[in-house]
Amino acid sequence: MIALRRAAAAALLACAVALPATALPAHAATPLAPAASLRAAAPAVPALELPAPTGRFAVGSSVLHLVDRSRPDPWVPTADGRELMVTMHYPAARGTQGPPAPYVSEEVARTVLSGVGVTDPAAVKAVAGMTAYSSVDVRPAPGRHPLVVLSPGFGVPRFTLTNLATELASRGYAVASVDHAYEASAIALPDGRTLGCVACEALEAGRIKGADVTAARAADVRFLLDRLTGPRAVATWPYARTIDRSRVGMAGHSIGGAAAAAAMLADRRVDAGLNMDGSFHDTLPAGGLGGRPFLMLGTDDEMHRPGGIDKTWDTTWRALDGWKRWLTVTGADHFTFTDAPVLQRYFGLPAGDIPADRALAVTRAYVTAFFDQQLRGLPQPLLAGPSPLHPEVHFQQP
Numbered sequence: 001m002i003a004l005r006r007a008a009a010a011a012l013l014a015c016a017v018a019l020p021a022t023a024l025p026a027h028a029a030t031p032l033a034p035a036a037s038l039r040a041a042a043p044a045v046p047a048l049e050l051p052a053p054t055g056r057f058a059v060g061s062s063v064l065h066l067v068d069r070s071r072p073d074p075w076v077p078t079a080d081g082r083e084l085m086v087t088m089h090y091p092a093a094r095g096t097q098g099p100p101a102p103y104v105s106e107e108v109a110r111t112v113l114s115g116v117g118v119t120d121p122a123a124v125k126a127v128a129g130m131t132a133y134s135s136v137d138v139r140p141a142p143g144r145h146p147l148v149v150l151s152p153g154f155g156v157p158r159f160t161l162t163n164l165a166t167e168l169a170s171r172g173y174a175v176a177s178v179d180h181a182y183e184a185s186a187i188a189l190p191d192g193r194t195l196g197c198v199a200c201e202a203l204e205a206g207r208i209k210g211a212d213v214t215a216a217r218a219a220d221v222r223f224l225l226d227r228l229t230g231p232r233a234v235a236t237w238p239y240a241r242t243i244d245r246s247r248v249g250m251a252g253h254s255i256g257g258a259a260a261a262a263a264m265l266a267d268r269r270v271d272a273g274l275n276m277d278g279s280f281h282d283t284l285p286a287g288g289l290g291g292r293p294f295l296m297l298g299t300d301d302e303m304h305r306p307g308g309i310d311k312t313w314d315t316t317w318r319a320l321d322g323w324k325r326w327l328t329v330t331g332a333d334h335f336t337f338t339d340a341p342v343l344q345r346y347f348g349l350p351a352g353d354i355p356a357d358r359a360l361a362v363t364r365a366y367v368t369a370f371f372d373q374q375l376r377g378l379p380q381p382l383l384a385g386p387s388p389l390h391p392e393v394h395f396q397q398p
Contacts, residue, residue, distance in 0.1 A: 048126050048346040050163045050339060051360055053133055055170025057091035057141055061101040061134035064088060064237055065190050068223040074216045075182040075198040075208075083195075084220055085179040085187055087158060088237060089134055089169035091141040098135035104128055104159040111186035111194055112157065127343070133166045140239045141172075146247035146375040147228065149221055149263075149270075150177040151256030153278070153338070154213060155197045157184045160338045161253065167364045173371065174243050176228065180220055183213065210255065210281035217259035218266040221250065225269050247271060247375040251367060253338050254278040261316065264289050272374035274367060276337035277304065280312040288321030293374045297337065297366060299352075300328035306398040317398055323374070325383060326396040329354065329362055337363045354392060362390055 053059060069081035106128040113123055148168055150161045158177040165175045179187045182198040189195065202208045225248065227233065233240035249272040250260040257275030262282045264270045268290070277298040296313060298304030304313055305328055317326055329336065331354030335344070341356035343349075352359065369380040381387075385395055 048342065049131055050133070050166075050342055051357065053166045053170030054364070055091075055167065055172065057170050057172060058094075058096070058138075059134040059166050059169040060090050060092040060096070060098070060136075060138040060140060060239075061132070061169075062088045062090075062137050062237060062239070066224065066227055066236065068220075070223075071219065073181055074212065075202060079181070082216075082220065082223070083181040083189065084224065085158070085189065086224065087165070087177045088239075089165040089175040089177070090239065090242065091145060091169055091172050091174075092135065093139040093141050096135070096138040098138040101132045101134040101136050102128065103130035103132040103162060104157070105188055107194065108157060108159070108186045108188050111196075115185050123347075126346075132162055134169070140242045143242070144244035145172055145174045145242055146249065146371065147174045147176065147243045147245070148371055148375075149224065149248070149250040150175060151180070151217055151221075151250070151252035151259050152177070152184065153252075153254030153256055153335075154183065154203075155185050155200050156253070156338070157186060160340065163339050163342075163360050164251075164363060164367060168368060168371070171368055171372070176224060178220060178224065180217055183216075210258065210279065213255055214259045214262035214281045217256070218262040221259070221263040221270070222267045225267065229269075245269070249273065249371050249375050251371075252276065252278065254334065255281075258282070261289070261294065264292060264294075272371065274370055276363070276367075277332075277334055279310050280316045284316060284319035286319075288319050291322040293323035293370075294320050295324070295366070295370045296326045297363075298328055299332045299334065299336070300330045300392075300394055301332075304328055306396050314398060325370075326398065327366060328394045328396060329359075330392040330394070332359065332392075358392065362392055365390060366393065 064086040066084045067081045071082055073079040073082045106124055109128040110124045150165055152158050152161055158179045161177050165177050168175045182195055185197050187195040227236040228240055228243055229245035248269050250263055250270050251274035252260045253276045255278055257278035258280050260273035260275055264273045272293045274295045303309050331352050333352035336352045336359045341351055341359040344351035345356040369382040372378045373380040373383060
């Protein structure tokens with residue numbers, strides 16, 4: 001429950017969940033104020049933009065609407081199947097050009113911001129107008145690319161992992177960022193509907209547990225992999241043949257990170273997993289993850305140091321039976337591992353002590369190093385021990 005409560009902080013102006021801050025530890029709650037007054041209080045800040053990807057590839061993107069009608073939606077059983085919205089980021093062919101992809105639609109930005117009391121149209125346009133560093137549906141780079149699935153935190157839309165998705169794509173990965181129906185504050189569907197966070201309400205009422213969410217997401221990932229790597233994959237996404245289905249990883253923030261472990265338990269096709277600051281809600285069996293690698297990347301505080309408040313990290317660490325690392329980051333808060341630091345800095349909201357640029361650089365470095373080593377077989381000295389390039393990162397040895 002710890003990660004769910006932390007994810008419900010409403011601490012993040014443009015991507016927080018509209019749940020009561022009373023569900024969090026006092027230090028995690030963030031007072032809200034109109035965007036205009038926050039911006040006026042901190043005028044000397046950089047522009048509202050993510051850093052550009054650093055890989056050798058330009059990035060393409062496609063948006064997919066997938067519906068699994070073989071099972072009911074766990075939160076709204078009357079829905080017509082389980083719906084997913086997926087953004088595919090991928091390495092683009094050299095010299096291809098296409099329309100720039102939006103960071104987020106104004107509709108979703110407006111809904112998310114209004115959920116935390118911000119109705120200023122300028123704030124909506126500022127967030128929606130951010131550069132996403134990708135072009136819509138351009139031709140992919142030749143070759144086969146490992147696939148990484150990204151799952152956001154509870155109540156948080158998929159656009160909040162854009163920085164990580166575009167970085168991985170620029171390094172040669174196909175990346176599927178997933179919105180799970182009724183688990184985000186706003187999910188826009190092609191038919192004009194906008195889904196709210198029904199699961200958030202169910203959690204607050206005590207009708208569901210964290211394990212219910214991770215089980216639903218594990219089933220979502222199984223369905224997604226069937227659609228992207230199965231016999232009819234090209235009907236799902238025209239560029240599906242560029243995916244190397246023998247190399248699949250998953251990473252997630254908060255409950256999405258816990259879901260990475262759940263998906264690995266449910267589906268042997270997921271070869272490597274990464275949890276960014278999420279409590280685990282599934283107990284690993286005696287065989288762990290069958291020798292598959294797993295990285296835990298979290299805050300360097302009383303929550304996610306060994307022996308910390310979140311006991312699930314200690315329990316899971318002992319059960320992991322393959323390559324594993326437990327890394328903590330000085331100055332990080334729960335949202336450090338997403339796009340949040342840039343948004344927090346721009347709107348003058350409280351955040352972790354680590355500067356925004358460093359937060360994103362650290363996350364990029366260790367996530368890409370993990371997948372380069374585990375999916376590509378490229379040894380990464382960065383994962384062998386502390387590095388002077390990233391002194392904020394600590395290797396824990398419980």
